[in-house]
Amino acid sequence: MKVKILGNQAPFQLNGKKGVGYLVKTQDGNFMLDAGSGSHSNLDLKDYENLKLVLSHGHYDHVADIENMLYAALTLKANGIIVPNFSIYLPEEYKDKLEQKILVGDLKPTDVAEIIRYGSKDKIKIGNTVIDFLKTTHSPDSNAMKISENNVSLGYTGDISTDDIEPVADFFHRTNAVISECSLPQDYPKQLKHVRPYDVAHLKNLSKAQSVYLTHFFPTENPENYLKSCKEKTDNAYIAHENLTFNL
Numbered sequence: 001m002k003v004k005i006l007g008n009q010a011p012f013q014l015n016g017k018k019g020v021g022y023l024v025k026t027q028d029g030n031f032m033l034d035a036g037s038g039s040h041s042n043l044d045l046k047d048y049e050n051l052k053l054v055l056s057h058g059h060y061d062h063v064a065d066i067e068n069m070l071y072a073a074l075t076l077k078a079n080g081i082i083v084p085n086f087s088i089y090l091p092e093e094y095k096d097k098l099e100q101k102i103l104v105g106d107l108k109p110t111d112v113a114e115i116i117r118y119g120s121k122d123k124i125k126i127g128n129t130v131i132d133f134l135k136t137t138h139s140p141d142s143n144a145m146k147i148s149e150n151n152v153s154l155g156y157t158g159d160i161s162t163d164d165i166e167p168v169a170d171f172f173h174r175t176n177a178v179i180s181e182c183s184l185p186q187d188y189p190k191q192l193k194h195v196r197p198y199d200v201a202h203l204k205n206l207s208k209a210q211s212v213y214l215t216h217f218f219p220t221e222n223p224e225n226y227l228k229s230c231k232e233k234t235d236n237a238y239i240a241h242e243n244l245t246f247n248l
């Protein structure tokens with residue numbers, strides 16, 4: 001399993017950085033987790049040949065690039081560059097919003113992509129790759145997810161609240177790595193809709209995950225400060241730098 005960080009800023013972007021998105025390559029395909037603004041521009045051309053976009057929830061900073069990706073797939077197909085095999089998996093609570101929102105001229109999403117809705121108790125199983133979901137409290141449609149291939153697994157929190165730490169840690173039990181949102185600096189007043197570095201450290205320690213990668217940074221903050229705080233409470237913590245790649 002190979003992981004590439006496509007972007008790590010939210011809810012908006014500054015200084016040329018990309019919104020949140022993560023590409024997980026397994027033997028069964030290319031799985032893109034969320035599609036924040038600009039994240040698709042860090043995909044390679046061949047990634048579209050077998051691309052499955054899995055959305056954690058429908059907030060705009062996680063879905064903004066869908067329209068660009070649909071248009072890219074259409075253009076690649078129309079010009080005979082490649083024949084994209086593009087699927088979009090979205091929470092069942094997001095019903096009909098995609099079709100209502102995303103129209104490019106006469107283009108419908110289903111013209112270039114298969115649209116599949118999942119429930120929090122469903123599994124996506126393609127070959128030896130399995131994605132499991134866990135309902136979280138950030139929004140009515142939000143989910144954490146765990147992607148596994150053989151004996152290797154990666155946890156992705158999506159957006160979570162402090163109330164989600166214990167159930168998500170149990171869901172991620174002994175994963176090889178966790179990609180965790182860390183929206184708020186440690187000195188920011190506590191709120192329930194997002195987490196801070198100490199929360200991420202607590203999640204990593206409870207889950208017994210081997211490592212954690214911090215992401216979903218507020219654009220005006222320095223990610224190194226998030227990481228410094230997190231490392232006060234745990235080890236093997238890293239910044240999910242844009243274009244960072246690692247193998248599991």
